[in-house]
Amino acid sequence: MSGSSRAGRIGTIDSYRQLRQIGEGTYGKVYLCEDKQSGKQVAIKKVQISAGKEGFPQTAVREIKLLAQLRHENIVRLEHIVTPPKGSAQEGDTIFMVFEYMDHDLEGLLRDTRVTLTAYHIKWWMKQLTEGLKFCHDKRMLHRDIKASNILIDNMGNLKLADFGLARNYSETCSDTKYSNKVITLWYRPPELLLGSETYGPAVDMWSVGCILAQMVIGKPAFMGANHIDQLEVIFKLCGTPTQSNWPTHSELPWYQMFRPPHMIDRCLRPHLESIDADHSDEHAVDLLDKLLVLDPARRMTAEKMLDHDWFYNEPLPQRRERPEPLLPENVSCHEYETKQAAKARPRESGGGEGRRSRAGDGGAQAPTSPTGAGGGRSGRDAKRRRSSSAGGPRIDEHGELIRDSSFKAGMERRRGSSSSGADAAYDPLAPGAAPKSAPKQPKPQSTETPAAETPASAGAMEQMDLFAGVGGGAPPPSSSELFGRK
Ligand SMILES: Nc1ncnc2c1ncn2[C@@H]1O[C@H](COP(=O)(O)OP(=O)(O)OP(=O)(O)O)[C@@H](O)[C@H]1O
Numbered sequence: 447m448s449g450s451s452r453a454g455r456i457g458t459i460d461s462y463r464q465l466r467q468i469g470e471g472t473y474g475k476v477y478l479c480e481d482k483q484s485g486k487q488v489a490i491k492k493v494q495i496s497a498g499k500e501g502f503p504q505t506a507v508r509e510i511k512l513l514a515q516l517r518h519e520n521i522v523r524l525e526h527i528v529t530p531p532k533g534s535a536q537e538g539d540t541i542f543m544v545f546e547y548m549d550h551d552l553e554g555l556l557r558d559t560r561v562t563l564t565a566y567h568i569k570w571w572m573k574q575l576t577e578g579l580k581f582c583h584d585k586r587m588l589h590r591d592i593k594a595s596n597i598l599i600d601n602m603g604n605l606k607l608a609d610f611g612l613a614r615n616y617s618e619t620c621s622d623t624k625y626s627n628k629v630i631t632l633w634y635r636p637p638e639l640l641l642g643s644e645t646y647g648p649a650v651d652m653w654s655v656g657c658i659l660a661q662m663v664i665g666k667p668a669f670m671g672a673n674h675i676d677q678l679e680v681i682f683k684l685c686g687t688p689t690q691s692n693w694p695t696h697s698e699l700p701w702y703q704m705f706r707p708p709h710m711i712d713r714c715l716r717p718h719l720e721s722i723d724a725d726h727s728d729e730h731a732v733d734l735l736d737k738l739l740v741l742d743p744a745r746r747m748t749a750e751k752m753l754d755h756d757w758f759y760n761e762p763l764p765q766r767r768e769r770p771e772p773l774l775p776e777n778v779s780c781h782e783y784e785t786k787q788a789a790k791a792r793p794r795e796s797g798g799g800e801g802r803r804s805r806a807g808d809g810g811a812q813a814p815t816s817p818t819g820a821g822g823g824r825s826g827r828d829a830k831r832r833r834s835s836s837a838g839g840p841r842i843d844e845h846g847e848l849i850r851d852s853s854f855k856a857g858m859e860r861r862r863g864s865s866s867s868g869a870d871a872a873y874d875p876l877a878p879g880a881a882p883k884s885a886p887k888q889p890k891p892q893s894t895e896t897p898a899a900e901t902p903a904s905a906g907a908m909e910q911m912d913l914f915a916g917v918g919g920g921a922p923p924p925s926s927s928e929l930f931g932r933k
């Protein structure tokens with residue numbers, strides 16, 4: 447079957463049986479389902495297409511369009527698009543994207559204390575991630591939301607890149623084209639975007655790749671800023687502040703003057719990485735990180751070069767093993783949503799002794815920190831500077847994001863609850879009324895969906911409840927701490 451026909455086949459959702467919810471994104475929920483005829487498991491993303499003013503959500507349009515062009519073993523396969531049954535309440539309101547099912551996402555695995563990562567896992571996954579990304583970049587496509595929860599992994603260790611809702615084509619020849627600088631989840635966002643660049647390329651994804659590698663090697667996200675300014679600060683603390691020699695064009699960036707560091711800091715990433723006692727670090731991993739987490743995007747390692755790096759040619763070799771140890775017992779899946787739900791259900795533990803590592807997301811609302819934890823304490827001067835930098839001109843909202851003026855804020859307020867965002871320009875949160883997909887997120891579209899477990903009903907009726915639930919009603923929006931920091 448050809449790529450486009452595969453992604454384009456229209457059927458109805460009643461060919462599938464819903465098993466359980468496995469994900470919750472900005473624009474819809476993701477369910478593990480089973481094809482009633484073949485018994486094959488699939489992941490179905492439910493997308494409301496009529497809740498927002500602009501109609502069909504732009505993220506879904508992008509995802510469908512781009513995934514139809516991207517066929518690669520390290521990119522999740524969109525198999526079909528299906529609709530609600532004819533005459534159902536959701537007809538015209540909802541579409542369903544049917545994906546191949548993957549047992550886990552990386553965020554879920556990193557949070558799960560039953561999973562022990564080895565140096566082999568890390569290298570094998572990084573290789574596959576880089577292969578998938580190189581394929582995108584070769585096709586002139588930027589992903590723009592590389593983070594652990596968008597990296598899917600199956601029990602055999604195969605990895606696929608998912609969530610192309612923020613992806614876009616880019617042009618190498620037309621350097622005038624401006625792209626939104628408000629893409630990529632904050633902790634994975636590169637310094638050029640934090641400094642307002644609107645003319646960027648594949649290097650933005652490679653910074654995120656460096657962050658993912660650091661997260662796996664160190665055991666927690668490398669740069670956990672509490673807000674926009676703080677994100678820059680924790681980056682500068684390890685990577686040094688921009689200078690003429692390490693980043694000749696930095697002062698031309700739109701927000702450089704606004705976020706100009708008050709004093710110079712030397713780069714100390716390499717000695718820092720060498721000094722920490724990370725289980726899965728070695729000289730090659732440190733060297734690779736040092737080449738990925740480079741301030742100047744023009745000097746950052748590309749996906750192509752990365753695949754040539756010595757790290758991949760030293761033991762343990764990153765290749766498929768004949769009989770890999772399953773990551774978790776069969777039928778145990780591990781997605782960010784599930785691990786969060788499980789954590790919510792557990793009584794609060796004091797001291798956090800159980801966690802094998804700090805988790806992505808744990809730091810969303812906490813004091814900003816560097817991998818050493820050194821950034822946690824703030825001097826009064828730092829705090830004063832942060833306040834004053836948001837006092838004139840662009841200001842920072844309670845999520846640490848930029849507010850340009852009151853009309854922007856009013857525009858954002860008006861849009862709360864809107865489920866759609868426009869084309870790339872409209873993703874720009876600095877444009878009035880835009881609803882960015884990545885951090886901080888706007889509250890999700892409201893829905894009346896009832897958690898299946900709470901609903902006394904037959905299995906047949908249950909499947910009607912979630913996947914076929916109507917539009918409208920009122921789940922409370924996520925709290926700001928949930929919206930920020932981990933997205
Ligand atoms: N094919 C799949 N197989 C298994 N799980 C999946 C699949 N696709 C998505 N998921 C799960 O659902 C979650 C949300 O999916 P996805 O990231 O595509 O949605 P989204 O609405 O764009 O999310 P967000 O805005 O939070 O990034 C993923 O993090 C993953 O845990």
Ligand SMILES: [Mg+2]
Nearest residue numbers: 471595596609
């Ligand atoms: Mg996602």
